[in-house]
Amino acid sequence: xxxxGRALLILGLVVCIYGIGASLYGVRRRRPEWVDSxxxxxxxxxxxxxxxxxxxxxxxxxxDFSFNVVAQTSSTTIPTFYKLTAPWSxxxxxxxxxxxxxxxxxxxxxxxxxxxxxxxxxxxxAVLLGMAGFFDxxxxxxxxxxxxxxxxxxxxxxxxxxxxxPSMMFHPPMLYSGYTLMxxxxxxxxxxxxxxxxxxxxxxxxxxxxxxxxxxxxxGIVLGARWSYTELGWGGYxxxxxVENAALMPWLCVxxxxxxxxxxxxxxxxxxxxxxxxxxxxxxxxxxxxLVRSGVLDSIHAFGASTLGVPFVVLLGVMISSSIxxxxxxxxxxxxxxxxxxxxxxxxxxxxxxxxxxxxxxxIFWITMFPLISEAITGTKVxxxxxxxTPFVVPLALILVALAGIGPLISxxxxxxxxxxxxxxxxxxxxxxxxxxxxxxxxxGSKPFAVAMFVLGAFVIASVLQELYRGTSARRAITKDAxxxxxxxxxxxxxxxxxxxxxxxxxxxxxxxxxxxxSFQHSRDVTLRPGQSARVDGYTFRYVKPTAVALPSKVEFGxxxxxxxxxxxxxxxxxxRALYPSTDASDGIIGRFFDNTNADSTVGLRAGLTKDIxxxxxxxxxxxxxxxxxxxxxxQAALNSASAKLAKMTTAQQNAALAxxxxxxxxxxxxxxxxxxxxxxxxxxxxxxxxxxSWIWIGAIIVALGGLIALWPxxxxxxxxxxxxxxxxxxPEPRERELV
Amino acid sequence: MDPSRKRAIRLTVALSAALLLVxxxxxxxxxxxxxxxxASQLLAKARxxxxxxxxxxxxxxxxxxQGTTLYFSVRDPKLKVAVPVRYTGIVPDPFAPGxxxxxxxxxxxxxxxxxxxxxxTKCPSKYQAASGSLNS
Numbered sequence: 017x018x019x020x021g022r023a024l025l026i027l028g029l030v031v032c033i034y035g036i037g038a039s040l041y042g043v044r045r046r047r048p049e050w051v052d053s054x055x056x057x058x059x060x061x062x063x064x065x066x067x068x069x070x071x072x073x074x075x076x077x078x079x080d081f082s083f084n085v086v087a088q089t090s091s092t093t094i095p096t097f098y099k100l101t102a103p104w105s106x107x108x109x110x111x112x113x114x115x116x117x118x119x120x121x122x123x124x125x126x127x128x129x130x131x132x133x134x135x136x137x138x139x140x141x142a143v144l145l146g147m148a149g150f151f152d153x154x155x156x157x158x159x160x161x162x163x164x165x166x167x168x169x170x171x172x173x174x175x176x177x178x179x180x181x182p183s184m185m186f187h188p189p190m191l192y193s194g195y196t197l198m199x200x201x202x203x204x205x206x207x208x209x210x211x212x213x214x215x216x217x218x219x220x221x222x223x224x225x226x227x228x229x230x231x232x233x234x235x236g237i238v239l240g241a242r243w244s245y246t247e248l249g250w251g252g253y254x255x256x257x258x259v260e261n262a263a264l265m266p267w268l269c270v271x272x273x274x275x276x277x278x279x280x281x282x283x284x285x286x287x288x289x290x291x292x293x294x295x296x297x298x299x300x301x302x303x304x305x306x307l308v309r310s311g312v313l314d315s316i317h318a319f320g321a322s323t324l325g326v327p328f329v330v331l332l333g334v335m336i337s338s339s340i341x342x343x344x345x346x347x348x349x350x351x352x353x354x355x356x357x358x359x360x361x362x363x364x365x366x367x368x369x370x371x372x373x374x375x376x377x378x379x380i381f382w383i384t385m386f387p388l389i390s391e392a393i394t395g396t397k398v399x400x401x402x403x404x405x406t407p408f409v410v411p412l413a414l415i416l417v418a419l420a421g422i423g424p425l426i427s428x429x430x431x432x433x434x435x436x437x438x439x440x441x442x443x444x445x446x447x448x449x450x451x452x453x454x455x456x457x458x459x460x461g462s463k464p465f466a467v468a469m470f471v472l473g474a475f476v477i478a479s480v481l482q483e484l485y486r487g488t489s490a491r492r493a494i495t496k497d498a499x500x501x502x503x504x505x506x507x508x509x510x511x512x513x514x515x516x517x518x519x520x521x522x523x524x525x526x527x528x529x530x531x532x533x534x535s536f537q538h539s540r541d542v543t544l545r546p547g548q549s550a551r552v553d554g555y556t557f558r559y560v561k562p563t564a565v566a567l568p569s570k571v572e573f574g575x576x577x578x579x580x581x582x583x584x585x586x587x588x589x590x591x592x593r594a595l596y597p598s599t600d601a602s603d604g605i606i607g608r609f610f611d612n613t614n615a616d617s618t619v620g621l622r623a624g625l626t627k628d629i630x631x632x633x634x635x636x637x638x639x640x641x642x643x644x645x646x647x648x649x650x651x652q653a654a655l656n657s658a659s660a661k662l663a664k665m666t667t668a669q670q671n672a673a674l675a676x677x678x679x680x681x682x683x684x685x686x687x688x689x690x691x692x693x694x695x696x697x698x699x700x701x702x703x704x705x706x707x708x709x710s711w712i713w714i715g716a717i718i719v720a721l722g723g724l725i726a727l728w729p730x731x732x733x734x735x736x737x738x739x740x741x742x743x744x745x746x747x748p749e750p751r752e753r754e755l756v
Numbered sequence: 757m758d759p760s761r762k763r764a765i766r767l768t769v770a771l772s773a774a775l776l777l778v779x780x781x782x783x784x785x786x787x788x789x790x791x792x793x794x795a796s797q798l799l800a801k802a803r804x805x806x807x808x809x810x811x812x813x814x815x816x817x818x819x820x821x822q823g824t825t826l827y828f829s830v831r832d833p834k835l836k837v838a839v840p841v842r843y844t845g846i847v848p849d850p851f852a853p854g855x856x857x858x859x860x861x862x863x864x865x866x867x868x869x870x871x872x873x874x875x876x877t878k879c880p881s882k883y884q885a886a887s888g889s890l891n892s
Binding site: 177178247248249250355359371375378379382383386387390396397398399400401403404407408541543600602612613614615616617632634636637638698700702 | 759763766770774777780781784785786788789790791792793797809811817819821822823824845846847848849850851852853858872873
């Protein structure tokens, strides 16, 4: 099976090379049959990768430890769900997933555009196959997911406990979908530049893929944040880590793109800007992958050095140089005849928003890469932690939120005083009332940036609600429908607009949650014995009792805490730290079960709409040290005394003879674990009270909903009925000479 | 106002804002940044009372816990040198021998004390290469 899987990868690589050649030959020689053949090569690649991925999944489900990746990341005790998702927890499997998703999305876009963009699509096909082929080549030559060993272990090493979390299992497919979808407008942008077909056609046909990239990548980023908050045991959801930033940068770029393309579609402006943005977004997607897989930066996420750094640098070099070269070559043709008429216009607001987003990307890129930059300049790596981001990101985020509210309200081309009065009165008034309420009713005045975010968030919420109300009212005036029906009908008829408004609403809610939780969080490190208490932000945490459980796959030491606000019992929190058996023989037969370095925390969390109460325990196992040492000595002596007899037995006989020995060991481990619960020792807790965290997740769900609404296809019947009143019809763009 | 003059003014304002941002970024980066030192660099540069960021890999066999204090050594990526660290605070779940770490330390007369809750660790590596042994 391993050979067959590798053969599929090699065949996939051959198909990529063929498809590139066929597409380029077909478009250059005007042979549509070759162009079609190149497109079918993409379909064939998708089919091959589906089979390859299924093979890998079967190997995991069957616990076939002859496959190295199965032995390294799975075991017989892993639940089925994690076996299904474990393939992409390894370098090799994740590369295969990348090629699979890339080929599937590429197949979809090429199928949908098979009768359109005839001069752009072949070049786009070549670019998409080139990128898929790159990752396929990595899988073939550097990280083979089907590599096998002739001496398979009886059981695998298992999936790292930290990764056994639902968020962490969906996080990679979401991120990879976002990255691979981003390649589509990138490829069509390159195709447009090469072919000289520089109108808006390619943007219209790939806009949904850019939006889908934005949606998937955004969901992937939020899943990572959720995992960090509920699993990693540090109490935060965003640490400005290198790989978090690597995913955020292309997301910010494509956010700018899905806004600014509206200007190109409506007014034919910003063509250089748009094509530059999407090429930048595609390049940043690959750059993010490079950061993760090369280990070039130290970060909590940047994995150890691998052999993939150099190929990625080469690919990035090709992408950057070709992008810049093509844009420079076509710069005259990309110039727009139209200009921004007024700074008080929707076009200008979109442009400001774009500039702010790009500035944010630059800031994040600079600070993330600064250790390398400083090392190149001074010879020493300089660490710049999360506090360096705050002075830049916070003001830029405030401007973005303000623009998210202004943009939908302001007119195209030039806003008049009447327009401003009519559209801004209610949202501004709502924001002012919010400001007064926040200052009067809360103690938030000491945090001006947080207050500013609350006020601007309220402004955005009010502006969106106003637009929804007006649109629904207008719809009701025509159709006489009830409010709910009119609202649904309104959204169905203009999904792009109202999906966008919904996403704006979600962003405002999300950033209100971020501002509240980051500005007003209270945390405390305490050491408590059972019965003792500690206070955090008006809440009393009382350590009730320790817990301890011995399971076949792990031992868990935890705590129960009762939380009070005044005399009122608010919640009971249960937190624990699971220790997984180590493979280090020097830990001893008993001691390997108490290795604190192969651990996974379960946080105690009580989430609420106003506050989250969060805790994690760091159990103190030192008092058990004497028992563990005694156990190690006793069992090792017993094993040594039986070694001579065991050496004369077959493997099956040894297993049968040792069965009682292992049972006795398990009983001993369980006894030591019980001692932890019955002789409680002081343990360390991290206690956190954090307001408004839940609104981050709620806001993210609203943003995703908005993205889905905008992405959903409009029914044909509605499309036929709806006159295109909001489009300025431009003369067709003159076709430029194709590049030789 | 002449449209081309308007454009020139807008471009000047935009470029000025960009220049301001870049200048502020460079200034903050160099002023707020602290050198990451490897084990060998730390041993060469450390002065009593000094605060440093130590970067390296956790040495195999060096980790043990006594009460709420964690003892471990951080090895140099290139040289066969390791620095012992005494640390209190929450230990990140990914912490383990062979994992790359960053920790803020204070030199207390030759003993390096880790600043509470300053320990960060690389994620459980899908792509991890060598272990943290001095012999590898």
